[in-house]
Amino acid sequence: MQLSAYTKEFQTNLTIAFPVMMGQLGHVLVGLVDNIMIGRLGAAPLAAVSLGNSLVFIALSLGIGFSFAITPLIAEADGSGNIEQGRSYFHHGIILCGVNGILLFLLLLLAKPILNYMDQPPEVVALAIPYLEIVAFSMIPLMIFQAYKQFADGLSQTKYAMYATLIANVVNVIFxxxxxxxxxxxxxxxxxxxxxxxxxxxxxxxWFIWEILRRKKKFKSYFIWSKKELFKSAIFKRILALGFPTALQMLFEVAIFAGTVLLAGTLGTNPQAANQIALNLASMTFMIAVGLGVTATIRVGNQKGLKNYKNLRRVALSTFLLVFVIEAVFAVGFILLKDILPIMYIDNAEVIALAAQLLIIAALFQLSDGLQVVILGALRGLQDVKIPTIICFIAYWIIGFPVSIYFGSADNMGSMGIWMGLLAGLTASAVMLYFRFNYLSRKLIVEQP
Structure with a gap:
C-alpha cells in the first residue's frame, strides 16, 4: 500500500486528537505550574512534590486507565448507531468512575505511611505528606470528570474536555x-x-464539563436517566472486563516512572529534583501521543462497529506513523534545548546539569513511548486488553526496571542508568505490542466472510 494511503488520514487523526492532546497537556500543565512555582521555594519542596506525586500518579493511572474502557464501548455503539446501548455504557461508567474515585482517595490516605519507609530525605517526606493528603481528595472529582470525558471522546466530540481542562488550568494558576x-x-x-x-x-x-455536555443537543438523548438502567450487572461486568486490564496497563507504566523517582531519591535531593524536571518535560510530549492513542481507540472502535477491517488496519497504521513523526521532532528539540529547558524550573547549577543529561535519554525513549501508547489505543479499540496487559508487565518490570536498578546505583551510572531502564522497557513494549496488533488485524481481515 502506498504511503499516501496513510498520510491522507493525518488530518482526520489530528482533528480528533488535537483537543485530546490539549486536554491531556492541561493535566500535565497543572503539574508544570506547581513545579515552576514550587521550584522557586528550593530543591527540597520540588523534590517533595515529586515524591508525593509518585503515589498520586499511581492512583491516577488506575483511575484514568479504568475510565478508558468507556471510550471503545461508546465508539462501537456509535459506529453501529445504537444510542440506547451507548447511553447505558455512559451511565454505568459514571457510577463505576465515581466509586473508583472514592476508593482511590481512601487508598492514598492509607498509603501515606509508605513514604516514611522509602529511603527518602527526611525533609522531603515531611513536606510531601501534607501535600499528598489534599491532592488525594481531588481524585473524586477527577475520576467523575474522566467518565464524562471518555464518553464524549467515544462520540468523537473531544473538544469539550479540552475546554474544561484548559479553563481549569487558569483557575489552578490563580489559586x-x-x-x-x-x-x-x-x-x-x-x-x-x-x-x-x-x-x-x-x-x-x-462542573464545567457536566454543564456544557448536558446543554448540547447531540448529548441530550444520553442524559435521559432511567432507574431500571442503573444497575445491569452485564454492563458493569463488560466495563470492568475492559477497564481493569487497561488500568493495570497504565499502572505498570506509571509505576515504573514512579520507581525512577524513588530510585533517584536514594541518590539525594538534587538528583531527585532533576529527575522530576526531566519527567515533567517528557510527560508533556507524551500527552501528544496520548491524544493520538485516544484517536486510535475511537477510529478503530468505529471501524469495528462497521466491520470494515481493512480500513481499520489502514487507519490504525496511519496513527502509528503520525506519532513517530511528531515524537521525532520533539526528540530533536530536547537534544538541542537540553541545557535551556531545566532553567525554567530551578536556579541550581547541579540540578540543571543532571536534568540536561536525562533529557538526552528522554529524547530517545519518547519515540518508543509514543508508539507503544498509540498501539495500545488501537488494541483497546479492538477491545483486546488482556494480552497487552501481560506484554506491558513483561516490558516494564521484567526488562525495564531491573536495568534501572542495576545501572542506577550511585557507583554505576546514577540517574542516567535509571533512565536507561526506561528506554529498554518502553522499546520492548512498543515492539511486542506492534506484533500483537499486526497479528490481530490481519486475522480479522482473513477471517471476514
Whole structure:
C-alpha cells in the first residue's frame, strides 16, 4: 500500500486528537505550574512534590486507565448507531468512575505511611505528606470528570474536555499564585497551597464539563436517566472486563516512572529534583501521543462497529506513523534545548546539569513511548486488553526496571542508568505490542466472510 494511503488520514487523526492532546497537556500543565512555582521555594519542596506525586500518579493511572474502557464501548455503539446501548455504557461508567474515585482517595490516605519507609530525605517526606493528603481528595472529582470525558471522546466530540481542562488550568494558576506565596488576603501555604489550587481546579473542571455536555443537543438523548438502567450487572461486568486490564496497563507504566523517582531519591535531593524536571518535560510530549492513542481507540472502535477491517488496519497504521513523526521532532528539540529547558524550573547549577543529561535519554525513549501508547489505543479499540496487559508487565518490570536498578546505583551510572531502564522497557513494549496488533488485524481481515 502506498504511503499516501496513510498520510491522507493525518488530518482526520489530528482533528480528533488535537483537543485530546490539549486536554491531556492541561493535566500535565497543572503539574508544570506547581513545579515552576514550587521550584522557586528550593530543591527540597520540588523534590517533595515529586515524591508525593509518585503515589498520586499511581492512583491516577488506575483511575484514568479504568475510565478508558468507556471510550471503545461508546465508539462501537456509535459506529453501529445504537444510542440506547451507548447511553447505558455512559451511565454505568459514571457510577463505576465515581466509586473508583472514592476508593482511590481512601487508598492514598492509607498509603501515606509508605513514604516514611522509602529511603527518602527526611525533609522531603515531611513536606510531601501534607501535600499528598489534599491532592488525594481531588481524585473524586477527577475520576467523575474522566467518565464524562471518555464518553464524549467515544462520540468523537473531544473538544469539550479540552475546554474544561484548559479553563481549569487558569483557575489552578490563580489559586496557586494566591496560596503558595500568600498574596493579598490569602495565607502563605507553600506546598499545601499548590495542593489546594489543584483541588479547586478539579472540582471546577467537573462542573464545567457536566454543564456544557448536558446543554448540547447531540448529548441530550444520553442524559435521559432511567432507574431500571442503573444497575445491569452485564454492563458493569463488560466495563470492568475492559477497564481493569487497561488500568493495570497504565499502572505498570506509571509505576515504573514512579520507581525512577524513588530510585533517584536514594541518590539525594538534587538528583531527585532533576529527575522530576526531566519527567515533567517528557510527560508533556507524551500527552501528544496520548491524544493520538485516544484517536486510535475511537477510529478503530468505529471501524469495528462497521466491520470494515481493512480500513481499520489502514487507519490504525496511519496513527502509528503520525506519532513517530511528531515524537521525532520533539526528540530533536530536547537534544538541542537540553541545557535551556531545566532553567525554567530551578536556579541550581547541579540540578540543571543532571536534568540536561536525562533529557538526552528522554529524547530517545519518547519515540518508543509514543508508539507503544498509540498501539495500545488501537488494541483497546479492538477491545483486546488482556494480552497487552501481560506484554506491558513483561516490558516494564521484567526488562525495564531491573536495568534501572542495576545501572542506577550511585557507583554505576546514577540517574542516567535509571533512565536507561526506561528506554529498554518502553522499546520492548512498543515492539511486542506492534506484533500483537499486526497479528490481530490481519486475522480479522482473513477471517471476514
Amino acid at each position: 496557586n499564585f494566591l496560596l503558595i506565596y500568600g498574596v493579598w488576603i490569602f495565607p502563605r501555604l507553600e506546598l499545601q497551597g499548590a495542593a489546594i489550587g489543584t483541588l479547586i481546579s478539579r472540582f471546577f473542571m467537573l
